[in-house]
Amino acid sequence: MELSERKLKILQAIISEYIKTAEPVGSRTLSKKEGFDYSPATIRNEMADLEEMGYLTHPHTSAGRVPSDKAYRLYVNELMERPQLSKDEKAIIANRLHETTVDFEKTIAHAASILSEITNLTSFAMTPKKTEDVIKYINLLSVDEETVVLMIVSESGKVSNKAVKMSVPYTEDSLELLSKTMTYNYKGKTVSQALTNNIIANFETDVVAMSGMAEDVMPNFMKTLEDMLNVNLYMEGLSNIFDIPEYSDVSKARSFIEMLSQKEEMTKKLIERDDGITVTIGDENEDSNLQDCSLITASYSVDGKLVGKIGVIGPTRMKYSKITSIIEYLTENLTDTFKLESGERTDDIDDKKGENEGVNNNE
Amino acid sequence: MELSERKLKILQAIISEYIKTAEPVGSRTLSKKEGFDYSPATIRNEMADLEEMGYLTHPHTSAGRVPSDKAYRLYVNELMERPQLSKDEKAIIANRLHETTVDFEKTIAHAASILSEITNLTSFAMTPKKTEDVIKYINLLSVDEETVVLMIVSESGKVSNKAVKMSVPYTEDSLELLSKTMTYNYKGKTVSQALTNNIIANFETDVVAMSGMAEDVMPNFMKTLEDMLNVNLYMEGLSNIFDIPEYSDVSKARSFIEMLSQKEEMTKKLIERDDGITVTIGDENEDSNLQDCSLITASYSVDGKLVGKIGVIGPTRMKYSKITSIIEYLTENLTDTFKLESGERTDDIDDKKGENEGVNNNE
DNA sequence: GTTAGCACTCGCTTAGTCAGAGTGCTAACT
DNA sequence: AGTTAGCACTCTGACTAAGCGAGTGCTAAC
Numbered sequence: 048m049e050l051s052e053r054k055l056k057i058l059q060a061i062i063s064e065y066i067k068t069a070e071p072v073g074s075r076t077l078s079k080k081e082g083f084d085y086s087p088a089t090i091r092n093e094m095a096d097l098e099e100m101g102y103l104t105h106p107h108t109s110a111g112r113v114p115s116d117k118a119y120r121l122y123v124n125e126l127m128e129r130p131q132l133s134k135d136e137k138a139i140i141a142n143r144l145h146e147t148t149v150d151f152e153k154t155i156a157h158a159a160s161i162l163s164e165i166t167n168l169t170s171f172a173m174t175p176k177k178t179e180d181v182i183k184y185i186n187l188l189s190v191d192e193e194t195v196v197l198m199i200v201s202e203s204g205k206v207s208n209k210a211v212k213m214s215v216p217y218t219e220d221s222l223e224l225l226s227k228t229m230t231y232n233y234k235g236k237t238v239s240q241a242l243t244n245n246i247i248a249n250f251e252t253d254v255v256a257m258s259g260m261a262e263d264v265m266p267n268f269m270k271t272l273e274d275m276l277n278v279n280l281y282m283e284g285l286s287n288i289f290d291i292p293e294y295s296d297v298s299k300a301r302s303f304i305e306m307l308s309q310k311e312e313m314t315k316k317l318i319e320r321d322d323g324i325t326v327t328i329g330d331e332n333e334d335s336n337l338q339d340c341s342l343i344t345a346s347y348s349v350d351g352k353l354v355g356k357i358g359v360i361g362p363t364r365m366k367y368s369k370i371t372s373i374i375e376y377l378t379e380n381l382t383d384t385f386k387l388e389s390g391e392r393t394d395d396i397d398d399k400k401g402e403n404e405g406v407n408n409n410e
Numbered sequence: 411m412e413l414s415e416r417k418l419k420i421l422q423a424i425i426s427e428y429i430k431t432a433e434p435v436g437s438r439t440l441s442k443k444e445g446f447d448y449s450p451a452t453i454r455n456e457m458a459d460l461e462e463m464g465y466l467t468h469p470h471t472s473a474g475r476v477p478s479d480k481a482y483r484l485y486v487n488e489l490m491e492r493p494q495l496s497k498d499e500k501a502i503i504a505n506r507l508h509e510t511t512v513d514f515e516k517t518i519a520h521a522a523s524i525l526s527e528i529t530n531l532t533s534f535a536m537t538p539k540k541t542e543d544v545i546k547y548i549n550l551l552s553v554d555e556e557t558v559v560l561m562i563v564s565e566s567g568k569v570s571n572k573a574v575k576m577s578v579p580y581t582e583d584s585l586e587l588l589s590k591t592m593t594y595n596y597k598g599k600t601v602s603q604a605l606t607n608n609i610i611a612n613f614e615t616d617v618v619a620m621s622g623m624a625e626d627v628m629p630n631f632m633k634t635l636e637d638m639l640n641v642n643l644y645m646e647g648l649s650n651i652f653d654i655p656e657y658s659d660v661s662k663a664r665s666f667i668e669m670l671s672q673k674e675e676m677t678k679k680l681i682e683r684d685d686g687i688t689v690t691i692g693d694e695n696e697d698s699n700l701q702d703c704s705l706i707t708a709s710y711s712v713d714g715k716l717v718g719k720i721g722v723i724g725p726t727r728m729k730y731s732k733i734t735s736i737i738e739y740l741t742e743n744l745t746d747t748f749k750l751e752s753g754e755r756t757d758d759i760d761d762k763k764g765e766n767e768g769v770n771n772n773e
Numbered sequence: 774g775t776t777a778g779c780a781c782t783c784g785c786t787t788a789g790t791c792a793g794a795g796t797g798c799t800a801a802c803t
Numbered sequence: 804a805g806t807t808a809g810c811a812c813t814c815t816g817a818c819t820a821a822g823c824g825a826g827t828g829c830t831a832a833c
Contacts, residue, residue: 071795073794073795073796074795074796075794075795085806085807086806086807086808087795087807088797088806088807088808088809089805089806089807091795091796091797092797092805092806094796095796095797105796106814106815107813107814107815108795108796108797108812108813108814109793109794109795109796109812109813109814109815110794110795110796110814110815111794111795111796150633150637183553183554184553186551188549188551188561190546190547190563191546194567196561196563196569198551198559198561198571200553200559200573204557204573205573206559206571206572206573208561208569208571209569210563210567210569270513274513283671284671285648285667285671286664286667286668286671289660289661289663289664289667295660297652297658297660297663298652300652300660300663301649301652304648304649304652304667305649308646308647308648308649434826436825436826436827437826437827438825438826448775448776449775449776449777450776450777450826451775451776451777451778451828452774452775452776454826454827454828455775455828457827458827458828468827469784470782470783470784471781471782471783471784471826471827471828472781472782472783472784472824472825472826472827473783473784473825473826473827474825474826474827
């Protein structure tokens, strides 16, 4: 069977009605809608067809129709209009985003909370996976007789450090030599490369005098590299799920929160997702806990290379169009922020994509 | 009316029974308990007295008795026995605690998750408030032509850093001079002192050549100091509240999670609490959202000075005795970990408080 | 002072009823 | 042939009533 013009129209109406109300949509409700000149009976016939084709379901005989995941997929791919955000909305996002400190981690966390506030959903933001970050510079600094600080600067601008207790005496000169040697050996390598081949081992044998120092420093160096690979996941608006009728059931709410609390799991799932804006709907999600949810994620980049993710999670019945636009704008903004590292932002991001302004907020 | 021996015994029995089952305790149940040689009727009389005195309440006429907050307070202060943890339990905690990396923040977060796992409650852990942390050492390091790294080492061993984009050219020498000057000016000051009196301002006027550099560096210095003051709050086991019958009501669960999600609020509340083990029960909590809950917190210290908090939050009906012991042991362990900075722990913490082993797990 | 007995009170569960919403089908209409 | 009105049917959700069980409070006897 073909999806006629009218079927599409009806399907779209059902979806947006259901997104708004969370109630199964009946034929009478639809026929009363503006622009619908068909009687309930006609609509019922079309609905029956749509159901046969897998776009609608029936909670029970005497209930209205509910869109299936397949319907949402069609909606997202073809039916929905992507409203440009209004200037005001954009301004709100941009301002909120820059009200925070310049600290990277905080900005990411803040982005998550903005997203959750605007969408009224549960949101998350992930710091970039730094596997590909390149070591630029390694330094050892004397703090006191038995403490030095190991510092690793990477191309992305991230500086990691670690205090190291030295078990052997050291001199400023030997520290400097060790720093230089380490930099020489590791500079230009990615963090993950550096982790896999422990180059300094060779070095130790060469300069015996320094092997004691190296023994103190290297384990800490490795630990620090490992730390650099860690991805942080920020989550906001957990309690928003309680606003969603689907989760007024305690056991459902429970498993939702339980799932989200497992940060490692969640992080892994998010990393695996494609870059760019990605929408997965209901049973398209592999995780069984997620099959009642939809996930919208997008990626931002730092310095044009490292890629982090940000997104929302909510019921399949969510405002895909609006939320997609919001996330898109937010990630553009983030990427932009992390490009002009030093903080002097240009303020014309708003107009970046040409002027297609203030229109269809169809929700 | 006096609290006779028998009344106390009955009250204690009601409390521990109720803690275990979450069901109102009836007179028959009690009379069947081992060591209770009184008939239900006798017990009923005593119960009536206890209710009159404010230690018990009645959800409704035909229900059993439920302890009041006043009863829990009595229980915590006088009735409950504080079981020493068994060697096994201690070993589990200690091992779990040290299975993590040496990274400070991670250890704290990990402590929270251990606590939540063991107690099956929602737990939290707060990094220390560093207002009193003393600046030890400030350094500026050249990374490339336009980037330097600002590094602040504090007495507590914490190293903070920030990449600074320089708008003016600089030389290694001038960097070193600026580092030295800053160290000279700020060394020995606490972070909060340093924040309040911006000493370097004077310096700028003295050495004109450096004022450009200082202008780039100082705002970042201040930002970094502010960052150092930030307290992180880690929370674990949020979904554990769903195990608690009291929170099977969605709206209750909601307000619980909502409250906990407001990290700033929570942090403030926790900071305000007394150090040492502190138990607040039900309406003893000022916050109205917390009046159905009890809070047990304890403080750990870093290097004998900075103080952080860790604790659990749960229904007033919680296993005070066991949980208190667990938290006490955990904080001792944490404090100890952060004393022997370099990581070589002695393994005799278990025996620190003398041998009073393997007894009354009365729950 | 303690206990047995008994009437009484609630809350929870199950079954039963009823109104409302919505469907599916058939037959009539355009 | 597509559209519509009408009607029987189904299912849910809210409400009500009855019965059970747990537990109390009181009285009178031990």
